[in-house]
Amino acid sequence: MVTVGVLALQGGFAEHLSLLKRAADHISTGRGQQPVVHLAEVRTPEQLAACDALILPGGESTTLSLVAVQSGLLEPLREFVKVSKKPVWGTCAGLILLCEEASATKRGGQELIGGLDVKVHRNHFGRQLQSFVQDVDLPFLSRGKTEKQAPFPAVFIRAPVVDQMLHRADSPGRAIEILAKYPSNGEGDDIVALRQGNVFGTSFHPELTDDVRIHVWWLDQVIKALHDN
Numbered sequence: 001m002v003t004v005g006v007l008a009l010q011g012g013f014a015e016h017l018s019l020l021k022r023a024a025d026h027i028s029t030g031r032g033q034q035p036v037v038h039l040a041e042v043r044t045p046e047q048l049a050a051c052d053a054l055i056l057p058g059g060e061s062t063t064l065s066l067v068a069v070q071s072g073l074l075e076p077l078r079e080f081v082k083v084s085k086k087p088v089w090g091t092c093a094g095l096i097l098l099c100e101e102a103s104a105t106k107r108g109g110q111e112l113i114g115g116l117d118v119k120v121h122r123n124h125f126g127r128q129l130q131s132f133v134q135d136v137d138l139p140f141l142s143r144g145k146t147e148k149q150a151p152f153p154a155v156f157i158r159a160p161v162v163d164q165m166l167h168r169a170d171s172p173g174r175a176i177e178i179l180a181k182y183p184s185n186g187e188g189d190d191i192v193a194l195r196q197g198n199v200f201g202t203s204f205h206p207e208l209t210d211d212v213r214i215h216v217w218w219l220d221q222v223i224k225a226l227h228d229n
Helices: 013-031 043-049 061-070 074-083 091-096 213-228
Strands: 004-005 037-042 052-056 088-091 099-103 116-121 132-136 152-156 161-165 176-183 189-196 197-203
Touching: 004 013, 013 037, 013 052, 037 043, 043 074, 043 099, 052 091, 061 074, 061 091, 061 161, 074 189, 088 091, 091 099, 091 116, 091 197, 099 161, 099 197, 116 176, 116 189
Parallel strands: 004 037, 004 052, 052 088, 088 197, 099 116
Antiparallel strands: 116 161, 132 152, 161 189, 176 189, 189 197
């Protein structure tokens, strides 16, 4: 049994839990076995310690960071991601928290968890009213499959993008894998999905769609990583 937690301090954690349940059922049915995933809401260090993998949901990254500090979770989260190197996925605000640096932060900056050796630009696509849904090709969903996967309906809400790769001497051998890009307005393609070691991030909100494919893919990655270890 694999315990997958969703940080439940603020934001879209309920939506993630709903799609994770569907993804877990899909995996169990496909393998003809009993459920292999236990889902948990995470609000305390003790709940985090019981998890094998974790999702950081979308929401407001500054608020998530402040509540994590007040809950005594910030340092345990950093250890979970960067020392124990357990699988973790961040969506939108969660992606921001998983980056080593962030630009366009509020006055005084904000605490980050880190784990991705990149700098992220907050609210790259504008304000809440400028949110949109756009089909995005996600080649990583097609790996090991004979047919190309249909585009994913990516929901962008005040979404960040990675705008700089950082070269850190303390993380050798942890290559950054760019998994998806979104065409920008004549300024090159924006990185909207990436992975580095145990850390996966998406700029958009898969949990706000009815499409379970990324959750199935990530759970498969988690189960495989834990089995290999």
